[in-house]
Amino acid sequence: MLKYFFTVFAFLGLIVLAMAGFRGAKSTRPPIEIFPDMDRQPKVKAQTPSGFFANGSAARPPVDGSVPLGYTMPQQKPVDGEADASPYKKIIFSGAPDYTDTGKMGENWGTGLPFDVTPAVVGRGQERYGIYCAVCHGATGAGNGIAKQLGVATVQSLLQERIRVMSDGEIFNTITHGKNTMLGYGDRIQVPDRWAIIAYVRALQKSQGGATLSDVPEAGRAKLEAGQ
Amino acid sequence: MANFFPKWTNQLPWKLVVCLGVLGASVTAGITYYFTPKYTRVGYQPTQPVPFSHALHVQQLGMDCRYCHSFVEVASHSNVPSVQTCMSCHTQVKADSPRLTAVRAAWNGGKADGPPVNWVRIHQVPDYVYFNHAAHVNRGVSCYSCHGAVNEMAVVYQHQPQSMSWCLDCHRAPENNLRPPGEIYNMNWKAESPEQQREMGLKFKEEWDVNPPVSCGGCHR
Incomplete structure (x- = not known):
């Protein structure tokens, strides 16, 4: 009797294994939710479809002229000790008409950063440049990023004279709205970050010609000379 | 008086205990192994509308x-990402690739008001x-x-x-x-x-x- 039982048992076990497989196996089937409880609620979540609106999307484009308000993230605590002073702990996408948000002073492009340029700002600019710009413009700004090699035809070198003399405000506008074949990055890069990127691009331009030893802070000169 | 129970029934109780024990243990093991997100969720790899790598x-x-x-x-x-993010490069890189059909539909020639890409x-x-x-x-x-x-x-x-x-x-x-x-x-x-x-x-x-x-x-x- 036990013999029959174990034969049938082993057979059933094999069937279960064959049908259910092992943990971690790749599958295109949606996960089984064994106790669904209230796991899926009919509420609007970020970037989800919704049957309520005609176009099927839960997200609504902002009404013309609306201005997103900056706000501080909840639970945001200083990570690096100087977070209180950092302007980057807020989400800032302002549509205001002032120089900071448009790069324009009256009818003309303005120049100069709307806040103090500190090493932290340039560092932030370097990080953001690496994320968003280097893909096309290259890590040094020479216009030789990976996308250029893959077929983006008209990548400008940021080191050329035209951009060296271009006003900060016009560069800000180009980052925000794009230019020619470059699409705008205003939806992704926050306002202070765009200015920080400009500060870093200026540093890149100086480092690639035009910089003299007097541009280096005194503390760093000896180090630089020792290196050369 | 004849034997009411045949002799093999002497073995029955312990055999039943063994069978039920093994059965119970394997059902427990099966539930432990399968009724958990380690099995139900891990490895979920849906087919996306755009084969983005x-x-x-x-x-x-x-x-x-x-x-x-x-x-x-x-x-x-x-x-x-918004479709504009994709198109930052793909207006030029692989601009005609059939794999990007859904992205181009959403981009709608620059108006970005086409049907959204329904990523799973x-x-x-x-x-x-x-x-x-x-x-x-x-x-x-x-x-x-x-x-x-x-x-x-x-x-x-x-x-x-x-x-x-x-x-x-x-x-x-x-x-x-x-x-x-x-x-x-x-x-x-x-x-x-x-x-x-x-x-x-x-x-x-x-x-x-x-x-x-x-x-x-x-x-x-």
């Missing part, structure tokens, strides 16, 4: 996670769990810890169970996952050893005042 874009092109997932540092929701969501906690990406990535938890080596995935799949016990494992001992702030988005970063990870993690935990909530209200509200 993270392996290509991250490994070969060296793009940062935040080029597309641009709000992960400042929002609870880590966004799927893979990682999904229940709706009564309020996970905040920004709170995690800004405090030393890498993408890698929860999503696995996405940079190596040609087709993304779920790598971690993301069950409540899995969350609590880390909330109770965050030192096992905290990284230096510069390495959060570096998918190839590895601690030198588990001991070094723990030592470093304890240091960060202390310095950054990392006290992950383990009360209900931390994640459910």
Whole structure:
């Protein structure tokens, strides 16, 4: 009797294994939710479809002229000790008409950063440049990023004279709205970050010609000379 | 008086006990093994409307996670990129590729008002769990810890169970996952050893005042 039982048992076990497989196996089937409880609620979540609106999307484009308000993230605590002073702990996408948000002073492009340029700002600019710009413009700004090699035809070198003399405000506008074949990055890069990127691009331009030893802070000169 | 029960029935009780014991043990083992997100969720690899390869874009092109997932540092929701993000390159790179048909439809020649690309969501906690990406990535938890080596995935799949016990494992001992702030988005970063990870993690935990909530209200509200 036990013999029959174990034969049938082993057979059933094999069937279960064959049908259910092992943990971690790749599958295109949606996960089984064994106790669904209230796991899926009919509420609007970020970037989800919704049957309520005609176009099927839960997200609504902002009404013309609306201005997103900056706000501080909840639970945001200083990570690096100087977070209180950092302007980057807020989400800032302002549509205001002032120089900071448009790069324009009256009818003309303005120049100069709307806040103090500190090493932290340039560092932030370097990080953001690496994320968003280097893909096309290259890590040094020479216009030789990976996308250029893959077929983006008209990548400008940021080191050329035209951009060296271009006003900060016009560069800000180009980052925000794009230019020619470059699409705008205003939806992704926050306002202070765009200015920080400009500060870093200026540093890149100086480092690639035009910089003299007097541009280096005194503390760093000896180090630089020792290196050369 | 004849034997009412034949002789083989003497064996019956212990045989029944053995059968029921084995049956009970295997059903328990089966439920333990299968009725958990480690089985039900891990490995979910849906077919996406656009065959986007993270392996290509991250490994070969060296793009940062935040080029597309641009709000992960400042929002609870880590966004799927807008179509404009794709088209920043794909107006020119592989501009006519049939694989990008859905992206071009959404772009609609620059008006960006076409039907949205219906990406299939893979990682999904229940709706009564309020996970905040920004709170995690800004405090030393890498993408890698929860999503696995996405940079190596040609087709993304779920790598971690993301069950409540899995969350609590880390909330109770965050030192096992905290990284230096510069390495959060570096998918190839590895601690030198588990001991070094723990030592470093304890240091960060202390310095950054990392006290992950383990009360209900931390994640459910």
